Amino acid sequence: MTTNRTTPSTALITGGSSGLGRALARRLDQAGWVVVTDARDAGRLHDALDGTTVHGVPGDVTDDDHRAELVEIVADLGGLDLLVLNASTLGPLPMRPLSQYQPADFVEVFRTNAGAPGSLLVALAPHLLARDGVVVGISSDAAVQHYETWGLYGAAKAALDHVVLTFGAETGLTTYAVDPGDMRTPMHQDAFPGEDISDRPLPESVVPHLLALLERRPESGRYLASDVAVRAEASA
Numbered sequence: 001m002t003t004n005r006t007t008p009s010t011a012l013i014t015g016g017s018s019g020l021g022r023a024l025a026r027r028l029d030q031a032g033w034v035v036v037t038d039a040r041d042a043g044r045l046h047d048a049l050d051g052t053t054v055h056g057v058p059g060d061v062t063d064d065d066h067r068a069e070l071v072e073i074v075a076d077l078g079g080l081d082l083l084v085l086n087a088s089t090l091g092p093l094p095m096r097p098l099s100q101y102q103p104a105d106f107v108e109v110f111r112t113n114a115g116a117p118g119s120l121l122v123a124l125a126p127h128l129l130a131r132d133g134v135v136v137g138i139s140s141d142a143a144v145q146h147y148e149t150w151g152l153y154g155a156a157k158a159a160l161d162h163v164v165l166t167f168g169a170e171t172g173l174t175t176y177a178v179d180p181g182d183m184r185t186p187m188h189q190d191a192f193p194g195e196d197i198s199d200r201p202l203p204e205s206v207v208p209h210l211l212a213l214l215e216r217r218p219e220s221g222r223y224l225a226s227d228v229a230v231r232a233e234a235s236a
C-alpha cells in the first residue's frame with residue numbers, strides 16, 4: 001500500500017501475539033508502519049512484540065470496552081489505513097460435529113469470529129474512509145467448503161466474509177476476505193491435536209502475499225493468499 005501523505009501508514013491487526021497476526025505486525029513495523037495490535041494474554045502479547053515499536057493493547061475483541069479503547073487509540077494516532085480482522089476462535093476443542101455443540105458455543109464462535117470484528121469494522125469505518133483505507137478479514141477454506149467438524153468455525157468465517165465484503169459494497173471501502181491457507185501455528189495445532197504439523201508453512205510465508213495484495217489493491221473480494229503473486233524481491 002502506498003501513500004502520498006508524509007505521515008506513516010497506520011494498521012490495526014487483531015490477534016497479534018501469535019501466528020499470522022504477530023508475523024504481519026512485526027513485518028509492517030519493520031517497514032515503518034504505525035501498528036496497533038491486541039490479544040487477551042497480556043504477557044504473551046508483550047513478549048511477541050519484543051524489539052518492535054508495535055502498540056500492544058491487551059484485551060478481548062469481544063469486549064465492548066476493549067473495542068472502544070482500540071477505536072480511541074486509532075483516533076489518537078490520527079487515522080487508519082489498514083484494518084486486519086485476524087483474531088478468531090475454533091470454538092471448544094476438540095472440534096466436533098455440529099450436533100455436539102451447545103447453544104452457547106454457537107453464540108461464542110459467531111460473536112468472536114464475526115460479530116465482534118464486524119462491530120469493530122463499523123466503529124472504525126470513519127477513520128478508514130477518511131484515509132481510503134483497506135480492510136482484510138482473515139478467512140479460511142472452511143468458509144466455503146464443508147468439512148466434518150469444521151462447520152461451526154467455517155460458518156462463522158463465512159459470516160465474517162459476508163460482513164466484510166457487504167460493508168465494502170455499502171461504503172465503497174476496499175475490503176478483502178483472505179484465506180491464508182494452512183499455517184504452522186498454535187491454532188492449527190489445536191485443530192489437529194497430536195498431529196505433526198511441521199510440514200505446514202510458517203505464517204511468515206503468507207505475509208508477502210498480504211503485502212502484495214495491499215500494494216496491488218485489486219477490486220474488493222475473496223482471495224486465496226497464495227494466488228496473489230509476490231515479486232521475487234518482496235518474498236526474500
Ligand SMILES: NC(=O)c1ccc[n+]([C@@H]2O[C@H](COP(=O)([O-])OP(=O)(O)OC[C@H]3O[C@@H](n4cnc5c(N)ncnc54)[C@H](OP(=O)(O)O)[C@@H]3O)[C@@H](O)[C@H]2O)c1
Pocket residue numbers: 014015016017018019020021038039040041042044059060061062085086087088089112138139140141179180181182183184185186187188203
Ligand atoms: N493456522 C491456520 O492453518 C489457519 C488457516 C486458515 C485460516 N486461519 C485464520 O488465520 C487467523 C490467524 O490464525 P493463527 O493460526 O495465526 O492463530 P494463532 O497463532 O492461534 O493466533 C491467534 C491470535 O489471536 C489472538 N486472539 C484469539 N482470540 C482473541 C480474542 N477474542 N481477542 C483478541 N485476540 C484474540 C490470540 O491471542 P490470545 O489467545 O492471547 O487472545 C493470538 O494472538 C485466524 O483468523 C484463523 O482463523 C488460520
